[in-house]
Amino acid sequence: MTASPPATGPVRLTEEHLLLRDAVRVLADERIAPRAADIDRQAEWPDDVRRLLAEHDILAIPFAERHGGLGADLLTLILAIEQISRACATSGLIVAVQALGAIPIQVGGSEEQQDRWLPGIAKGEKLIAFGLTEAEAGSDPSALRTRAEREGDEYVINGAKRFISHGSVADYVVVFAVTNPDAEKPSRRLSAILVETDRPGFKVTRLEHKMGIRGSPTAELALDNVRVPVGNRLGEEGQGFAIAMQTFERSRPGIAAQAVGIAQGALEVASRYAKERRQFGKPIAELQMIQAMLADMDAATEAARQLLYTACQEIDAGHDAARWAAICKLVAGDTAMRVTTDAVQVLGGYGYVDEYPVERMMRDAKITQLYEGTQQIQRLIVARSLLARS
Ligand SMILES: Cc1cc2nc3c(=O)[nH]c(=O)nc-3n(C[C@H](O)[C@H](O)[C@H](O)COP(=O)(O)OP(=O)(O)OC[C@H]3O[C@@H](n4cnc5c(N)ncnc54)[C@H](O)[C@@H]3O)c2cc1C
Known part of the structure; x- marks a missing residue:
């Protein structure tokens, strides 16, 4: 059992x-x-x-x-x-x-x-931005290389971050850096340090050209001898990994909410369009195959939404937050991708061009399956929780 x-x-x-x-x-x-x-x-x-x-x-x-x-x-x-x-x-x-x-x-x-x-x-x-990912450390944050070395009352930070949302417009970035390279457990190597972006040595080295969420600047950051007071460290030395994981327990529902919102937006465009677009002498909304597609889109979006709301309640109540955060992001991200793809289908060729917003929504949906942990990583978390309870 x-x-x-x-x-x-x-x-x-x-x-x-x-x-x-x-x-x-x-x-x-x-x-x-x-x-x-x-x-x-x-x-x-x-x-x-x-x-x-x-x-x-x-x-x-x-x-x-x-x-x-x-x-x-x-x-x-x-x-x-x-x-x-x-x-x-x-x-x-x-x-x-x-x-x-x-x-x-x-x-x-x-x-x-x-x-x-x-x-x-x-x-x-x-x-404020969240600076965990590096070129060689995506799903596996224990591979981070950015180093924060203590010199008196300061840390001197050297390294680079990749794919940091708002990294080029933020006033602060929470940088996860190695402070304890010799820690026995890889998860105890990191600390979380708030870096003000106007400090000397902090640079935005490039912005990504993206498929979706194109207005959101995704930055590569370089930290070249950036000095920050020790008082900018959050928590104790070595707690960075734990802080990052606790952060995801409360932030992943935000990505699930983005996904549910995108799906709902696409569903609304598709159902309005189906009532207006006429083929074979009648609105395509009267075709049962279109109705079935719309019904599946509605059911999937509602299911993801209800799961997300439940997850929020469970996370606030402190009930296996990692599992609930992973489950809601997994289901909502996959739902957004499927629903937006089907919305393009309902609009036919018009769905594929930017006269209607569904092609943008389909491009935007994809990121919800990738960031704050890919769908594969969410599955690992859900399986870990399930097997621990078995
Ligand atoms: C637009 C955008 C914005 C982002 N914003 C931020 C941000 O603000 N802050 C930040 O720190 N990061 C951010 N990221 C980084 C994002 O979280 C990472 O891209 C993501 O965690 C995946 O890492 P990766 O791209 O290196 O993929 P990889 O880790 O290289 O994964 C490649 C593939 O391997 C799979 N994989 C990896 N490990 C496993 C495993 N153990 N089991 C099964 N499959 C596995 C993955 O699921 C994926 O399919 C952003 C990324 C993008 C694209």
Whole structure:
């Protein structure tokens, strides 16, 4: 017998959840959706959207009230990312990455560090990025080479990071670096250190040209003798790997929310189009094969959404957070890819050209199967949890 992990039961959105979800949906429809095609075409960092999200306190959602945040639960953040991503995945990622970068401070930072950095991040005046990946260390962070060597009250950091979302626009990057090269366990080699990007020796060496989320700058960073005070280290030396893993437990639902939002956006475009497009003398929505495709898209999106909401509740309750975070990202990412691919099919040739947004949504969906751990890595985490309970 495999013991089922504890579950708190079905999720009912509260009045506050519904109010926030609907307000963000209106904002996304009115102010962000009209920008989405251009952001994609120009591969342009939408600073106007960043300001809009800051002005409406959306970036403040995951922060404590004492730091100027809304003090909301994980589900509230997820509802916002979902609604924004339904209109524009690049814009949804602004909210997700700001939370991702800040979680290491919330998880590992002292009260003084939290008071120092979180208020500016919650206001959206300061942007933060998460710097784990390197050219030779993707799925396997124990292969990281970036080195932080202690010299008195400072660390001197040397190395390079690859694929860092917002790396070129951020004010801070949480850099994961080797501080204990001789640690017995590879997982004890790393520390998490907050680096202000205006420090001498910090450089953006390139921006990626991407398939999707094209407005989100994905940067390669070089750290060349960057000196930071020891007081910028989050947690103890050697805790970096643990901080990164705890971060993913709260950030992966954000990517699942991006995926559900993209799927929902594509479903809405496809069903509207099916009612308007006429072939063989009637709307294609009257063709049963089109209806079946739309029904499968709707069912899969709803299933991923409900799983995601449950995962948020379980993660907040502290029930096997790693498993729930992995499960919701795995299911939502695969759903987004399938639903957006089917949306292109429903639109036929019109789905393949940029007159309609579904081709963009299909390109955007792919990244949700890759970042914050590929789908293969999510499966490893789910299997590990399952086998430990068997
Ligand atoms: C647009 C974009 C934005 C990103 N943003 C960030 C960011 O902000 N911060 C950050 O730190 N990183 C970021 N990343 C990095 C991202 O998280 C990594 O690309 C991802 O973790 C995979 O690493 P990799 O690309 O090196 O692939 P690899 O690890 O080389 O994997 C290649 C293939 O092997 C598979 N594989 C690897 N190991 C295993 C295994 N043990 N079992 C089975 N299969 C396996 C993978 O699933 C994949 O299919 C971003 C990446 C992209 C593309």
